[in-house]
Amino acid sequence: MSPSEQWVAFSTIVRKEIRRFTRIWVQTLLPPAITMALYFVIFGKLIGSRIGEMGGFDYIQFVVPGLIMMAIITNSYSNVVSSFFSAKFQRSIEELLVSPTPGYVILLGYCIGSMCRGLLVGIVVTCLALAFTDFPMHSWTITVAIVFLTSMLFTLAGFINAVFANTFDDISIVPTFVLTPLTYLGGVFYSIELLSDFWQGVSLFNPVLYMVNTFRYGMLGVSDVNIVGALVGLVVCVIALFAVALHLLNSGKRLRS
Amino acid sequence: MTAALAIKNLHKVYGNDFVALQGISLEVQPGDFFALLGPNGAGKSTTIGVICSLVRKTSGEVSIFGKDIDQDFSGAKKFLGVVPQEFNFSQFEKVEDILMQQAGFYGLPPAKARIQVDKYLKRLSLWDKRSQPARMLSGGMKRRLMIARALVHEPKLLILDEPTAGVDIELRRSMWDFLREINAAGTTIILTTHYLEEAESLCRNVAIIDEGRIIKNTGVRSLLQELNKEVFVFDAAEPLAQPPALEGLPVKQVDERCFEVEIEKGQSLNGVFDQLSAQDIRVVSMRNKANRLEELFVAMVNANKPENKEAAQ
Incomplete structure (x- = not known):
C-alpha cells in the first residue's frame, strides 16, 4: 500500500472507532462524567472541605488531576479492549485482516481512536472540575505530554488484553482486578508522603503513581516522583507495549488459525 | 500468462495435529469460473483461509496474479x-458504513469509495437498506451485503465460500446471474459449494478436494464425460400395471405412472422411445434422476476412501 492509501486506511479505522463510541455516548461518555461529578461533590466539597490542604493546595484542587487522569486511563483502556474484542467476537476483524492494511496501521488506528475517547472524557471531566474549583496550569508541555503518553500506554495494554481475551469475562478481569486497585492506590486521592516508609516504597512499584503525579506536576507543580524519570519510563513502556502488540497482530496469534 | 491463483505444495497442520491440507497444488487462470468441491472437512475452507491469510499455512506457496502472499x-x-461462509460484519454498523x-x-479515498459503494448498493438491491444497521437485514440481504463488500474495491479475483448456502431458489438464481455477469466482465471467480448443480451451471473448471488432497482437477465438461451411465425418470400418461420391458436396459418402476431407466454412455434415447411407443406407453415428461456432477462427485469421494482404495488394489 502506498503512504496515501495507508493514510486512508488509518483514518477509516479512527473514524470507525470515533463513530462507535459517539453512537453509544450514553454508555461511553455520560457515565464517567456522572461518576467524576460525584467524586468532585463528595471528595472535593463534602469531605474535602474537612481535610483541608494537601501538597499546599485545597484538597479538591489536589484530587482534580488524579481524577482526570483516572478517567483518561479507564476510558482509553476500556474503549480499545471492548471494541477490538467485539470485532474479534463478531469476526468483523476479518475485514481488516483480509485487507492489505499493514499491521501497524491497524494498531495505530485502534489506539488513536481509543485515545480520542480517553482525551474527550478527560476534557469533559476537566470542564466539570472547573465548575467546582479553579486550578493553575504549571506546565502545558508536561501536562499534554503525560496525557498523550498515558492514554497511548493504556490503549496498547487494552489492545493486548483484547487479543488474548476469549470471553467477555476476560476483558473485565484486568480493569476490575488490576487497573482499579492500581489507580486508587496510585496517589489519586492522597500524597504518598502520608504513608509509612514501607508503603511509600511499595507505592513506587505502582506505574499509575508516576502518571498521576506527573500530571499533577503539570497542573499544580507538585509531585511525589521524579518527573523526568517518569516521562522517560513512560516512553520506554509505550515503545515496548507497541512492539508487543504489533508482534501479536503481525504473527496472527489468537487472531488467525 | 500469470495465473490468477497459483498454489504450490500447500500443507496445513493445525495445533491439535490435525492435518487439514496435504500438499495441495492448484492453478486458476485469469477469467476462469472455478469450483472447489469437497465434502465437509475436506480442506476447502482451510485452503481459502490460507489464500486470504486468515489461516497460517504450515508450508507451501500461494501467489495471486503473480504476487506471493x-x-x-x-x-x-x-x-x-x-x-x-459465515456473516462476519459488525451487526451494529449501517450497511453503507460497512461498505465505506x-x-x-x-485505500480508496472517500470520494472514490462513495461511487463504488453506491454502485454496489444499487447492483445488489441494497440501496433502500443502506441506512439500516446490518442486523436488521434478512439472511439473503446479508449474503448480498457480503458480496457487495467483497467487490467494493474491484478485486480481480473473487473467492466465494458457499455463497448461496441457505438462500431461497429465486435469490440463488439472481446471484448466479450476477456472478456470471461479473465473471463475463473479467473477474476471476473461485467458488466452493455444496450445490453441485451450482458448480455445473456456473463453472468451467473444477477441483475436487478430499482429506486435504486434490483428487481431481479438470474442466467441468471433461469431468461429465467420465460419467458412464445416467438414470432417466419417465412419467407415463396412463398408469402402468408393470414396468415396461426395454431390451438391454434396466428398468425400475417407482410408482404406477413413473419408472426409471438406466442408460449407458453412447446409448441412444430414440430406441427407448421406440420401444415405449410399441408398448402403447405415452411419455408426458422425462428428466435426469440426479445431478450428473453429483453422481461423479460421490463416486470420486467414495473411491478416495482408504477402505475402497485397498479393495481396488
Whole structure:
C-alpha cells in the first residue's frame, strides 16, 4: 500500500472507532462524567472541605488531576479492549485482516481512536472540575505530554488484553482486578508522603503513581516522583507495549488459525 | 500468462495435529469460473483461509496474479475479494458504513469509495437498506451485503465460500446471474459449494478436494464425460400395471405412472422411445434422476476412501 492509501486506511479505522463510541455516548461518555461529578461533590466539597490542604493546595484542587487522569486511563483502556474484542467476537476483524492494511496501521488506528475517547472524557471531566474549583496550569508541555503518553500506554495494554481475551469475562478481569486497585492506590486521592516508609516504597512499584503525579506536576507543580524519570519510563513502556502488540497482530496469534 | 491463483505444495497442520491440507497444488487462470468441491472437512475452507491469510499455512506457496502472499502481502491482497461462509460484519454498523469502511481498508479515498459503494448498493438491491444497521437485514440481504463488500474495491479475483448456502431458489438464481455477469466482465471467480448443480451451471473448471488432497482437477465438461451411465425418470400418461420391458436396459418402476431407466454412455434415447411407443406407453415428461456432477462427485469421494482404495488394489 502506498503512504496515501495507508493514510486512508488509518483514518477509516479512527473514524470507525470515533463513530462507535459517539453512537453509544450514553454508555461511553455520560457515565464517567456522572461518576467524576460525584467524586468532585463528595471528595472535593463534602469531605474535602474537612481535610483541608494537601501538597499546599485545597484538597479538591489536589484530587482534580488524579481524577482526570483516572478517567483518561479507564476510558482509553476500556474503549480499545471492548471494541477490538467485539470485532474479534463478531469476526468483523476479518475485514481488516483480509485487507492489505499493514499491521501497524491497524494498531495505530485502534489506539488513536481509543485515545480520542480517553482525551474527550478527560476534557469533559476537566470542564466539570472547573465548575467546582479553579486550578493553575504549571506546565502545558508536561501536562499534554503525560496525557498523550498515558492514554497511548493504556490503549496498547487494552489492545493486548483484547487479543488474548476469549470471553467477555476476560476483558473485565484486568480493569476490575488490576487497573482499579492500581489507580486508587496510585496517589489519586492522597500524597504518598502520608504513608509509612514501607508503603511509600511499595507505592513506587505502582506505574499509575508516576502518571498521576506527573500530571499533577503539570497542573499544580507538585509531585511525589521524579518527573523526568517518569516521562522517560513512560516512553520506554509505550515503545515496548507497541512492539508487543504489533508482534501479536503481525504473527496472527489468537487472531488467525 | 500469470495465473490468477497459483498454489504450490500447500500443507496445513493445525495445533491439535490435525492435518487439514496435504500438499495441495492448484492453478486458476485469469477469467476462469472455478469450483472447489469437497465434502465437509475436506480442506476447502482451510485452503481459502490460507489464500486470504486468515489461516497460517504450515508450508507451501500461494501467489495471486503473480504476487506471493508472503513476499508481497499488500500487493497480493489488493487483487483479492473474499465472501466467507459465515456473516462476519459488525451487526451494529449501517450497511453503507460497512461498505465505506471496507473501501477505506483498501485505500480508496472517500470520494472514490462513495461511487463504488453506491454502485454496489444499487447492483445488489441494497440501496433502500443502506441506512439500516446490518442486523436488521434478512439472511439473503446479508449474503448480498457480503458480496457487495467483497467487490467494493474491484478485486480481480473473487473467492466465494458457499455463497448461496441457505438462500431461497429465486435469490440463488439472481446471484448466479450476477456472478456470471461479473465473471463475463473479467473477474476471476473461485467458488466452493455444496450445490453441485451450482458448480455445473456456473463453472468451467473444477477441483475436487478430499482429506486435504486434490483428487481431481479438470474442466467441468471433461469431468461429465467420465460419467458412464445416467438414470432417466419417465412419467407415463396412463398408469402402468408393470414396468415396461426395454431390451438391454434396466428398468425400475417407482410408482404406477413413473419408472426409471438406466442408460449407458453412447446409448441412444430414440430406441427407448421406440420401444415405449410399441408398448402403447405415452411419455408426458422425462428428466435426469440426479445431478450428473453429483453422481461423479460421490463416486470420486467414495473411491478416495482408504477402505475402497485397498479393495481396488
